[in-house]
Amino acid sequence: MTTQSFASAKNLPADCRDAVHALLLATADTKMFLGFHYGEWTFGTPALEAGIAACCMSQDEFGHLRLLQACLTTQFGDAPSALLEKRALHEFANIACLDRPLVKWADFVAINLFADGALTVILTGLQKSAFVPVANFVDKMVEEEKHHVRNAQGWFRTLATYNSQTRAVLEEASRWALSPTLEWLGPANHAMAQTLEQHGVINASWETLRGRFLDWVGAFAHDQKISIGLEQQNGRWTPTFPLDFSQWTPQVRRCTPSQPDEKILYHLRGSKNAVFKLSE
Amino acid sequence: MASQRIYEVFARKSHEEPIMHVGSVNAPNDELAKVYAWTAYDEEKWLEMCVVRRSEIIPVLNPEDKPIWGN
Numbered sequence: 387m388t389t390q391s392f393a394s395a396k397n398l399p400a401d402c403r404d405a406v407h408a409l410l411l412a413t414a415d416t417k418m419f420l421g422f423h424y425g426e427w428t429f430g431t432p433a434l435e436a437g438i439a440a441c442c443m444s445q446d447e448f449g450h451l452r453l454l455q456a457c458l459t460t461q462f463g464d465a466p467s468a469l470l471e472k473r474a475l476h477e478f479a480n481i482a483c484l485d486r487p488l489v490k491w492a493d494f495v496a497i498n499l500f501a502d503g504a505l506t507v508i509l510t511g512l513q514k515s516a517f518v519p520v521a522n523f524v525d526k527m528v529e530e531e532k533h534h535v536r537n538a539q540g541w542f543r544t545l546a547t548y549n550s551q552t553r554a555v556l557e558e559a560s561r562w563a564l565s566p567t568l569e570w571l572g573p574a575n576h577a578m579a580q581t582l583e584q585h586g587v588i589n590a591s592w593e594t595l596r597g598r599f600l601d602w603v604g605a606f607a608h609d610q611k612i613s614i615g616l617e618q619q620n621g622r623w624t625p626t627f628p629l630d631f632s633q634w635t636p637q638v639r640r641c642t643p644s645q646p647d648e649k650i651l652y653h654l655r656g657s658k659n660a661v662f663k664l665s666e
Numbered sequence: 667m668a669s670q671r672i673y674e675v676f677a678r679k680s681h682e683e684p685i686m687h688v689g690s691v692n693a694p695n696d697e698l699a700k701v702y703a704w705t706a707y708d709e710e711k712w713l714e715m716c717v718v719r720r721s722e723i724i725p726v727l728n729p730e731d732k733p734i735w736g737n
Contacts, residue, residue: 433670435691435702442705533701540698 389586391516395461398517402585405578406517407462408636409508412479414454414469416505416570419484419646420497421447422654426487427494439537440494443502446530453523461519471655475645479638481505482566485646492545492555496563499538500603504567506531507599516586539606546610553612560607560614568629570639571596578636597622673699674723675707677715685714 392398398406425444431437458464465472481501488494509528515521545556572579572592579592588595604616604623616623634641656663670692678685688707693699699717707715 433692435693435698435706439701439705442708533704536697537701540693540695540701543697544694 389516391518392585393518395517395519399581399585401578402581402587403462405581405636406520406587407458408479408578409582410454410458410462410520411464411469412570412636412639413505413508414451414458415478415480416484416501417447417451417454418470418654419480419650420502420505421445421451422650423484423488423494423497427491431494432491436541439533443498443534443537446534450527450530453527457519457523475648475651476643477638478646479570479640480646481570482640482644483563485644485650487647487650490555490559492552492559493562495538495541495545495556496559498534499542499606500560500563500567501570502531502534503538503603504571504599506535507595507602508571510598511588511590511595514589520587542606542612543610546612557612557614560612564603564614564616564625565627565629566640568600568625569634569641571599572634572636572639573631576634576636600624670694671699672720673703673717674720675703675715675717677707677710677712679710679713681713685716690720691717 395403395406421444424440424447428437428441428444431440455464455466455469458469459466481497481504483497483501488497506528509524509531512520512524513528515524542556545552547553574593574596575591579588582588583591590598600616600623603614604618607614607616608618615625615627617626618624630641632641633643652658671694673691673693673696674687675689675691676685677688691699691702691706693702696717696719703715703717
């Protein structure tokens with residue numbers, strides 16, 4: 387790993403530049419969908435306080451999205467419209483469990499723990515990044531994400547211990563959310579991840595970051611006696627279900643072709659109110 | 667949902683001011699009480715915040731025999 391820092395994207399080596407761009411775009415996409423789902427669950431939560439927390443987390447995610455999109459625009463020259471309005475559905479690189487509306491509260495808890503949790507582990511990997519524009523904002527994101535993790539763990543524990551029905555629904559939702567989250571994280575090692583580590587953009591190998599996530603959620607779910615499809619092998623938590631990364635690319639981070647629901651994009655793009663959009 | 671407890675929320679904005687009662691939240695456990703306190707009372711830039719289970723508070727003076735913290 388080099389100790390050189392990069393004040394702007396134009397200083398990055400070409401292969402590293404592409405890798406940083408792909409990672410930031412996938413992170414921004416996931417935060418956009420998380421923000422949408424959290425915002426939708428301002429209402430209909432099991433408690434008023436849970437709705438306030440969901441709304442607050444939605445604001446955090448959209449704030450983070452704003453920072454990431456500003457970085458993509460100023461550092462990489464992405465046109466703002468190309469990030470959302472003019473992008474084909476199959477190009478979005480969000481975690482696939484966020485593609486559809488969340489049906490039940492346990493789904494919310496599952497995406498909060500697994501999807502948001504995985505993203506937070508990756509954000510911690512970007513702390514003290516050699517790519518200065520990211521290093522400048524990532525600490526604030528990680529600080530705010532601590533509350534998201536606490537919310538996820540608090541609700542996971544609550545549903546895991548309340549009664550057999552909430553336990554069963556939580557287990558089902560966890561398995562539904564974990565697999566696409568691991569798809570998004572990708573294989574333990576790939577060329578783009580090696581480039582990111584080699585140039586000090588991330589502070590650990592991708593395998594280490596992925597392992598941190600698995601060890602955290604594996605041990606946590608095990609403590610709550612919830613079976614999520616992970617087992618411990620030689621002290622490390624690994625999936626018991628198959629993941630075929632033969633078609634996986636760092637651009638969309640999915641093992642099989644899939645895309646978000648057009649209705650969600652309709653809301654995120656503000657299509658209904660397009661007439662009120664001010665020109666740039 | 668899971669049995670709820672009432673937690674009282676205390677906070678202060680600077681080292682110079684005393685910690686004060688800012689409100690309360692209902693939560694099923696301490697972990698969620700911390701999240702709810704943080705998200706429900708985020709209108710100020712708090713320096714310090716803590717939650718206390720209402721059941722753990724021992725009243726010393728409460729002449730009217732009413733709940734001292736509201737709700």
